[in-house]
Every structure is written in structure tokens, then in C-alpha cells.
Amino acid sequence: MSDGREDVLRRVLEAEAAKVEVRPDALAVIRARTARRGRWLPFGAIALTAATATAATLVVVALGGSPAPDRTAPDPGAVTAPATTPAPATSAPETSAPAVPPPSRSSASSGTSTASLAVYYVGDDGGKPRLYREFHRLPAGDGSPAAKVRAAVTEMLTQESADDPDYASAWPAGVRVEDVSIAGSAATVHLSAAPPDDLAGQQLVWTVAAVLGGDPRVRLVVGDRPAGTLRKAPALDTLASLWLIGPGHGATVARTFEVHAAGAVFEATARLTVRAGRTVVTEKTITLSAGAPARGEARITLTLAPGTYVLELYALSAADGSVQHLDDHTVTVR
Template identity: 45%
Template sequence: MTIDDVIRRALDAEAATVDVRPDALATIRARTGRRRARFAVKAWIGGGLAVAAAAATAAVFVLDAPPPAPPAPPATTTEPPASPERLLAVYYVGPDRGDRLVREFHRAAPATGAAADQVRAALGLMFAGVPADPDYASAWPAGVAVRGVTVTGDVATVDLGGATPPTPIAAQQLVWTVTAVSGLKGVRIGSGSVLHRAAAVETLAPVWLINPQHGDVVRTLKVHVAGFAGRCRLVIRTSAGRVVSDEQLTLSGGSPAQREAQLTAVVAPGDYVLTVTVDGGVDDHVVRVE
């Protein structure tokens, strides 16, 4: 029996008593890479003995290596994750006498996707009184703010710090905004009684431009109109006042709900004024086509 056989048998017997960790191979590679020079086999050792000595060194190394450090716990934060922006419907009083509502969509980032947080975000926009269309306005006085929103069943209770609607249309502005973004049926302001949407035909403007909104920049001029008449007139003018389209649109749908009409107008790039009218109502938006 050669010296190589003796060493090999001794190593086999010792290895049988060792439970090798699952990370042993990775540990060996990492440590031997760092200490290659330190554990180099001297040139005078014979070929077979050199192999055996290297194997012995590796076996001892696995046994003596310290256990790997436990993985660091994931970082934690007390701040909630950022909520993505949403398009929230906000109602304002329109240009006709100031006692009928119109709607705009605004981007906002509620704290969460919960109904209460969406209501709070939409009402914050409404009370700010900064609609995209300068012809629109809030029926509420400046300074009113939402202090809290709670939802019980299908009713949202809004805490305005004691503020109350100054007019019936102001109450409806809040009710239509809350129910639009939350899908709830009723709204309570403070400790008052539950309010519901009044009839659309008595509350909403006779006609308005749903799309595009005032100030929009679009590639294709797709016009969407809502109103209560059977027909409406849509006029498209350039910023210089030249008429490029004058159409009579048929509004489809059934009373008492709003009727609607849509039209795609082919126009050159530029700034345009869109005006839609019915008997007793008018709405206009300035848009840009690129």
C-alpha cells in the first residue's frame, strides 16, 4: 500500500463523521480565493501527496469556518407606500347662473385606495376652488377644509370643522363629488342628516363639454358632449376666431339622465375654442391639437 492510499483512507474515515453545511462549497471557494498564496502547496511535495494534502486542508477549513452571519432584516419604514395618482371627478358650479353643476377630472394621489381617502382628496380639490376652466367655480367660501372622513355602510360622514353648506347647490356640489369618487349613496356633513343626490335634470348644467377638458393638449380632437336637450350645436374656432366646424349634434339617451353625443373632428395642429350650446345653456373650452 502506498503512502497515497494511507492518506486517502484516513481522510475518507474522517470525512464520514462530518455533516457538511449546504454552503460549504461556496465558503471554500471564497476563502481559498482570498488565501490562495497562504495555503499554496510547496513544490517539493510529490504529485500524489500534494493532492491529498490539499484535500486535507479543505476538509479542515470547512470544519473551522465560522457560521455565516444571519441575513440582515429587511429595512422598515413608518411611512406608507406612495399611492399612485388617480383621476378623481370633481364638481363645480358652471357658467350658467351659477346654480348648476359641471364636472372635471383632476389627478390626485390619495393616501390609500380606500373610499375615505379618495373622498378626502377629491374634496380637497373642490374646496381649493381652482378648476381647469376659469368659467367654473366652487360654491363654497374660501377657507373651508376637510378635517376627516369616515365611511359607515354606504354613507360618508365629512367633518368640515362646523362649516355648513352656504347654499343648496353647495350641498349638492359636495354630495355629487363624494358619491362620484366613492360609489357611496349618501353623505352626512358633521352631525347633520344624510344627503343624497338631487335629480340630475334639476342639478346639472343644461350642457357641458366632457372631453376634451379646458387646457387639454391632444393629438386627435375627440369631442364628447353631455346635456338634457335632444340636439346641441358644436362650433370649433381657431384661436384667431375662424370657424373650422359648425355641427348640429344629436344627443342620445333618455331623460331624466343626461344625453350624450361624440364627434371626432379632423383639424390641423393649433389652438382651438370649442363651444357647445343648447337653449338655456353654453359651455366652451380652449384646447390645443398637436
């Protein structure tokens, strides 16, 4: 841009990234986890240069550390479910309806309440392992905060529980939640094993924070021994740059439905492409409520004929026009 704002922002972010120690196997780990699901980004894998790898590394928290929470962006946690807004009336014979969430992979017990809970997973954001969020309707015991945390963390630990096959858990199979207790702004989570790495720790603390709100302290207990305290790392360094919040992957929607997008991108500008097979049905520019480094949101209404579509949310590079930060969901319009 002629005012140089993009260059200034890039220099600031590169300066911060230069302070981070690169974990050399980060991309290999997330690529291995998602590759086994049989699907990768349709635009292909992106090679990492040394500078890109440095900028891509998550700022993570050692189990004993407590970095200051990010104060430059609105809190993406503390949200219990995607909001639904009635769509404007159209000439279509079918009226608007909110997205129908796919069935949860957890089975509800008789007599327990259910809740729509945010669960964080790991996905590839242009070669960077980042956290993505889904909402799952889960059995929540007595409906207390402790019961909701237990339900959300149990779902997070369950292998292949994500609706979107591009997402995975950073935790190994077999880790169990043994107990959860809440005291003020702190949660104590008893697990059968410690997080295998810092990324898994961040997946846990962001999932807990989505239930409790804010930046709670998450005290870990493994077996009968304390294993440290986690806090959220800054959103800009931890969360994916763009989320397609709704409709969720696999959802069935009415002909007129709402698309809910969120993220932190340059000049708050994202693109939405709707495809039916290889055919581009529509393309729209989306302006989020805030630009990077803050996280903004936007909602737009689409009307489509019945069928199966892929919704692609992404940003375009100001340097070369390439696609960046792609998040895509397949939905069925009835």
C-alpha cells in the same frame, strides 16, 4: 314642432319649477364668483325674468332632508375618468392620442397613489347656477374609497382649483376636510365648517357620489357635532344642461381627437362649433343618446391642424334659434 312635444315638455317643466321657492340672490352670487375670474360667457349675460328665475332655481336639500333621488336619468356619478376611444386612422402623419389632462393643482406626496377623480363646480347655465364636472388627477393616499373622497372634496374646496375659469366653488376659502369614513352606502365627512348654502351642499354630495356611485347618504360632521345628512337633488334641477366632458379646458390633444359631450336637451340635439380666434373652423350637429329629461352622451372625432381652438357645445332654442346652455373649452392641437 308640429306634434306639440316641445310645448308639452315646456309645460311640465314650468309646472315643476313653479313649486320651487326662488332664492333671489342665486344669480348674483354665482355671477360675482365667476366675474372675478375675468371671464364670462362670450354671448353676454342673460337677463332673468321672474318666470325664468323661478325655473332656474336649484331644487336643493336642507341638511336634515332626504328627497327621493332622480330615477329618470342615468347616474352621471360613479365615473372615474372619461373613456378614451382610438380614433380612426387618417392620412395625417400624427396618430390619434387621448387628451392630455392639465397638471393638477394639488401636490402628490411621495408614496401615495393617484387617481382621476370627478370634481363638481358651479357655473352659469344661461343665468342659472348649475353644477359642472371636471376630472382631476389627484393624490389618493392608499387608494381606498375614503381616501379618494377626501382627495376629491379637498380639491372641490380649494379656491380656483377648476381648470375651466368659468367654474368656481360655492364654498368659502379656508374650509378643510378633517376626516372621511365610509360605511356601506354612507359617507361621513368631517369638515371645518358647514356648507354656506344648499348649492354648496349639492356640490359636496355630487362630488362624493362620483367616487362611491349611486345616491349615497353624506353625513356631515362640523367640529365634533353632527350637522345633518345630504342626498343628491334630481339631476335635471341640479346639473348643467350640457357638459363638454372632453377634451378638458387647457388640454393638449393630437391632430385627431375625440370630443365627448353629455347633457339633457330637447330632442337630444346639441351643436358643436370650433373656433380659431373669431374664425369658425367647423360646425357639427350632435345627437345625444337620450333627450331631456334623461341625460344622454355622444362622442365625435375631429381632425384639426395644429393650433389653439375654442370648442363650444350648446343647444339652439326651438323658439328663436338663440344659443342656450353654452359650455366652452380652449384646447391646443399639436
